[in-house]
Amino acid sequence: MRPFAFVEPTSLGEVIRQLAAGGGQACPIAGGSDLLGLLKDDVVAYDRLVSLAGLEDLRQIREEGDGLRMGALVTLAQLEYDPRLQGPYRLLAEAARSVAMPEIRHQGTLGGNLCQRPRCFYYRHALTPCLKKGGVDCPALESPYQAYLSIMGGHGCYSVHASDLAPPLLALGAEVSIAGPSGVRTLPLERFFAGPERDVRRENVLAADEVLTAVTVPAAPPAWRGTYLKARERTAGDFPLVSVAVGYALDAGRIGQARLVLGGIAPVPWRSPEAEALLEGQTPSPTLAARAAAAALSGAQPLAHNAFKVEIGHAVVERAIMAVAATLRGQ
Ligand SMILES: Cc1cc2nc3c(=O)[nH]c(=O)nc-3n(C[C@@H](O)[C@@H](O)[C@H](O)COP(=O)(O)OP(=O)(O)OC[C@H]3O[C@@H](n4cnc5c(N)ncnc54)[C@H](O)[C@@H]3O)c2cc1C
Ligand code: SF4
Known part of the structure; x- marks a missing residue:
């Protein structure tokens, strides 16, 4: 880890001044659970860390x-x-x-x-150059370790957004x-x-x-319910292989205000308007859930070693849609 100054402002204005004065070499730190690992492993380095803890x-x-x-x-x-x-x-x-x-x-x-920054193994390895660290190519593309890489939306870099929230x-x-x-x-x-x-x-x-x-x-309609399902390799302490947030309301048994957002499959959280449109106005059923899952993942372009994520994606989407139905029907 390279040395850095640690500043602890007590106002938002001072936080912004400290960051602006850093000329790109200052970085905010909150809980440090992600950033400290990156600093210790020399993946990133800053002259100044600006703590947000005083706010x-x-x-x-x-x-x-x-x-x-x-x-x-x-x-x-x-x-x-x-x-x-x-x-x-x-x-x-x-x-x-x-x-x-x-x-x-x-x-x-x-x-x-x-x-939080990507969990891509190669990004987190200080000695491996890659596009995200200013290198010229993406070593992950040729690697067998692609479980935590994208199946959609990668443009040269295939790291996924790992946030569960x-x-x-x-x-x-x-x-x-x-x-x-x-x-x-x-x-x-x-x-x-x-x-x-x-x-x-x-x-x-x-x-x-x-x-x-x-x-x-914003206020959600009182009758709207959702769920978050996450498939991962280990049941505790692991990032999503594929996750999904699904929510909707039922009006006379039919779906309204459907939202479906996938995680762990793309460089950004991936909302599927196609799947949402397919759900709207329909009665929840396993057949409908399977069609919505197919719509949500229809654009998938898996890499050589992560096509299994498409299958997992289908399963979590179907389960989540039916889980919301069970909650709304009081089952
Ligand atoms: C073992 C382990 C397992 C984990 N598992 C998961 C998991 O399953 N799911 C998951 O989602 N995450 C997981 N994480 C990531 C975990 O670090 C985040 O979930 C956590 O919320 C990060 O918050 P933090 O305050 O500690 O961030 P920090 O480490 O303080 O900051 C992370 C990054 O965000 C920036 N930042 C922080 N706050 C702000 C702000 N307010 N404005 C602008 N930039 C900001 C920092 O500059 C830094 O680049 C895991 C981490 C570890 C170490
Ligand atoms: S997927 Fe992105 S972060 Fe990972 S090695 Fe390739 S360029 Fe770097």
Whole structure:
């Protein structure tokens, strides 16, 4: 690990000033559960780490209008246990509970989860150059270790977005607040993530002197329910091979307001408008669930060694759709 300065501002303005003064060599740190590993392994290096820990305001979950505003420093454990994450919001608590192990969930934050760096084995190996680290090619493409690589949306880089919180937040229609030198801007979470076609070295649209301050989810219809299912190699402490957030309401037995977002399969969380359209207006059934799964994964272009993720994707999508039906029917 290379030496760095560690600064601990107590105001958002000072955080932004410290980042801006760093000229690209300063980096925000929240819980450190992702960043410290990268620093220790010399995958990344910065002159200055700017701690967000002094921003007490960002630790709160607040009811706002009929929705919820969650500060960027809210921990995964808070999301797991907060009594307000019930009913339509329960899938977010389920996703938080699926992350890693309790130690990481108490340390890791919402903002850090959405801004975490890829888990690609080659990216995390300091001695292996790759496109994301400024190299000229992607060693993962020729490798047999492709379980945690993409089956959709890879453009030269096939790392996936590993966040477990992103799919349920997208399904809930979340917005993010971003603070920078010219104030605060908000944008739909869907537009926060960015694939390699935009900039292979980054996974989102944050500038070097910006921080994510909050995530807001609007009021969900009271009868809307969702679930988050995650397939992984080990049942604890593992990232998603494939995951899915599915939610909808039932009106006279027919599906309305369907949302379906896949995780672990693409460089960005992958919403499927095709599957959502197919579900709308229909009665949930195993046949419909299978058709929706086929629609969600119809664009899959697996690599040489990860076609099995398509099959897993079908299974988790079908199960999630039927699980929501069971919840809504009180089964
Ligand atoms: C063993 C292990 C298992 C894990 N398993 C999972 C898993 O199953 N699912 C999963 O989703 N994650 C998993 N993780 C990743 C885990 O680190 C994140 O889930 C955690 O939420 C990161 O939060 P943090 O506050 O510790 O982030 P940090 O390490 O502090 O930051 C991570 C990155 O985000 C940036 N950042 C942090 N906060 C902000 C902000 N507010 N604005 C702008 N940039 C910011 C940092 O600069 C850094 O680049 C695992 C990690 C480990 C070590
Ligand atoms: S998939 Fe992306 S992060 Fe992984 S080695 Fe290839 S370029 Fe690097």
